[in-house]
Amino acid sequence: MDLSSLLASFASAFNQDQRLLTLELGSGQVAAEQLLPQSLNGEEGVSQAYRYQLTCLSPDGAIELKTLLGQAARIGIADAQGQETIRCGVVSQARLMGSDGGFAQYGLTIEPPIALLRHRRTSRV
Numbered sequence: 058m059d060l061s062s063l064l065a066s067f068a069s070a071f072n073q074d075q076r077l078l079t080l081e082l083g084s085g086q087v088a089a090e091q092l093l094p095q096s097l098n099g100e101e102g103v104s105q106a107y108r109y110q111l112t113c114l115s116p117d118g119a120i121e122l123k124t125l126l127g128q129a130a131r132i133g134i135a136d137a138q139g140q141e142t143i144r145c146g147v148v149s150q151a152r153l154m155g156s157d158g159g160f161a162q163y164g165l166t167i168e169p170p171i172a173l174l175r176h177r178r179t180s181r182v
Contacts, residue, residue: 112162
């Protein structure tokens with residue numbers, strides 16, 4: 058097996074086709090090409106905003122983090138029967154969690170758009 062066919066087979070394995078977690082950002086092409094969801098932790102409750110911590114892998118260790126902020130996010134969570142549960146929100150935090158030379162690990166926080174209002178300041182004098 059030559060090097061180019063080995064790289065092509067590796068690149069084809071880096072997709073979201075048969076994964077339990079799927080991610081779409083913005084127009085839908087950003088995450089499919091650059092970020093592969095690895096794990097998801099979240100909090101939901103009655104009368105409170107949800108908050109999901111998504112860990113992703115990427116072959117690109119130089120993704121500009123501010124391009125991820127504010128992007129609309131769609132997370133698909135598949136269950137044992139193959140049914141998909143959808144959670145939508147916006148990326149409120151993005152961070153590079155480390156890199157080992159092969160893959161970089163990114164952390165994304167996904168919240169409802171209204172949660173971003175906590176960063177707003179209004180004052181009246």
